[in-house]
Amino acid sequence: MTRNDDSTGAAAERKMRRQYLPFHEAAIGMVLAEPIRIMDRHVVRFTLPAGHELTDVNLRQLAAHGTEYVCIAVPDERSDEQVAADAAAAAARVMAIFEGADLSRPAMAALFERVLAYRSR
Amino acid sequence: MGALRTPLTREQVLAQRDALPVFPRVIDDVLATLDDPDANVGDLVAHVGRDPVLAAQVFSIANSAASHTRRDGKVRDLYTATSMIGLARLRQTTIVTSLAGFLRGALPPGLSPGFWEHSAAAGVCARQVALHVHQPGDPALIAGLLHDIGQLWLFRFQPELFMEAWQVAVRREMTIDAAERERFGVDHAQIGAWLAESWDLPPPVCAAIRHHHAPDGALHEPLVAVLHVAEVLSNALDLGGSAPRVGYLSDAACEQLGLRWDESTESLFGRIDAVSHFISTYFRSHGVSEDVRA
Structure with a gap:
């Protein structure tokens, strides 16, 4: 219980x-x-x-x-499956936008991670 | 690859400037109220009264605010409307309305709607980044809206070479500013700064436009870092523009602004998302995007 x-x-x-x-x-x-x-x-x-x-x-x-x-x-009325699908689609879009970015640079890497987390929610 | 025989000069750029609409002088009135809120407010309100489009926008915002109150009837007096929305909102509305009108008149046929979507997004981001780091928002908004005005000049007066440069950038063979420098000897950031100087915009705004792709040599001017980061953010957050992408972000600019991109910056992203709706809707509803699609 x-x-x-x-x-x-x-x-x-x-x-x-x-x-x-x-x-x-x-x-x-x-x-x-x-x-x-x-x-x-x-x-x-x-x-x-x-x-x-x-x-x-x-x-x-x-x-x-x-x-x-x-x-x-x-x-959040979405099912767990829908949440996962939405997060995956958002992550794919963010990665396409950052495709040419130099992620070895500290600021760029940090921005990428933060945008990815924000959009994947 | 085509290229001009000699690099474009400031004189050549400004000689064509008169083919563009007259730059809205009300921007001077707006900027004059920044340091002294009591100065020139009358001039600003009087200007609003002479501009039917701007006045309608002010009344619209005032009546929207009034809908949250128990006021009876619509706001019909401009001074009441101005007092309801406040000086800060009046300044922001004046900037967006007057620059949207200017940009609409300057549009060359065939320019992608993404150009203006990106300019509007950069304006929103610049204002919000500036406020986030405790800098004035209005100069940043102006710089953001106008940061790519040099591209408009190139598209209007050197369309074939500019489109060649644009295609090179779209294919990711090199950055747009590098492709422009190969063909014109200068890039859109330099051309935009020349135009901004000729319109007597404040030096910090001109410097921000000049260095928005390569800020590290001009970080003594705080608005340079703000506009650089804002332009990157507008692409990173996918707020508009044709095929937005992130190429370069200056570590030094982020450090100067104290931006660490930790969880606290997610509220900045949220504010940008919410407020971007306002300006992008305004640009669309006043025909800027529609004009370029025609």
């Missing part, structure tokens, strides 16, 4: 993914995957923590601050 509970919890965690949206696509009830921290001339003007559920008031506040994007947590 305990094992089932753990598995269910792990599956639920695995099935959420981050998504970056232009602000005009943000809506009430969306859950922040990253904190929002709005600075103006090195002064923090507005913050919301990760895990916060956006409210109508929040959206008005963010609009007033000229927010351009939000990072939210969304359910």
Whole structure:
């Protein structure tokens, strides 16, 4: 029973993914995957923590601050097979883009690995 | 291989410049508000009022923001609209709108839509990289949007040789800038910098355009590293352009910006993905891409 509970919890965690949206696509009830921290001339003007559920008031506040994007947590409805297929397709595309790159150079190698990880998610 | 008998000179490039549309002077007003937010705001707002396309864009953004509030009715007054979207957004909107109009007018027939998709993507990346490393975003946005303006000049005024160079680069026989130097004696980065200087763009923007493929000799100018990395990122993230690919990334430029490409940079990638939608949609909706497909 305990094992089932753990598995269910792990599956639920695995099935959420981050998504970056232009602000005009943000809506009430969306859950922040990253904190929002709005600075103006090195002064923090507005913050919301990760895990916060956006409210109508929040959206008005963010609009007033000229927010351009939000990072939210969304359910990942894909099957494990689809996740693997999507990751493989994304990896193939990244490798084609980097085909002529000199991956012995530290910055290039690090960028390649980071883009590969980002796009393969 | 064809080539010019003598290398292109600055004078030859600028002599043809008048065949391009007049460069939008409002960019000066935008840049003037950077250091002193109270300076020239009136001029900037007045310019918006004289430009129906720009004013419509400002009202559109203001009303989108108003949809998140409980305001009654649409925003119809320009000063209210400006105060709602804020000076930073007004500057960004003015840059994108005015440069999109300029680029639309400068388009030679037959140029691939990928050219403008790449310019828009580089603009987004440059602004976001600059903000990520705590530099001003607006000069970076301008530099990114205009970084390949030299290619436009070559395509417009030396189309046959330029297409030859382009095909060499597509076949991966050499880089585009090397193929251009073989044929013209200079590359598009140099031509773009000459044009930018002639439009009185700030020296950091001109330097960034000049060195965006080979930044290491000019890293004393911070925008050089920003634009170089941004241009690479726009290809690495597959944000637009015909057959994007990554060829060279300067270790020194990354080091100067403090970019380590660890997990913290994934939020930078995410911001770029989200915001790129704004500019690429704007370019498409205002006919830049459609014009070149025609």
